[in-house]
């Protein structure tokens with residue numbers, strides 16, 4: 001009877017663990033290296049082409065990899081994105097290896113160095129729940 005009870009509880013534990021790991025799998029966001037490994041966050045790269053065909057969700061992580069002496073990352077609004085306005089931003093990242101967790105809706109990022117934004121170093125994405 002003791003053995004029977006043990007077996008029963010281990011089956012319950014098994015399903016409990018299975019369920020828990022599924023929850024973790026779904027809760028964990030995807031990690032995207034902006035511009036992929038080869039290019040990273042760089043100017044003269046088509047980031048709208050990079051986002052094409054990708055589906056971003058809340059909790060996904062964008063990783064901006066770049067040479068920190070050459071670039072930075074500014075999280076801006078749509079106006080600053082469209083016009084490459086570099087002095088008004090919500091957040092500024094400079095480490096060269098910056099992670100941003102996506103929230104629902106649209107997000108805009110530009111490089112604040114020189115004319116990099118004008119040269120295509122800007123990213124616009126939309127995250128759905």
Ligand SMILES: [Cu+2]
Nearest residue numbers: 071111113116
């Ligand atoms: Cu740059």
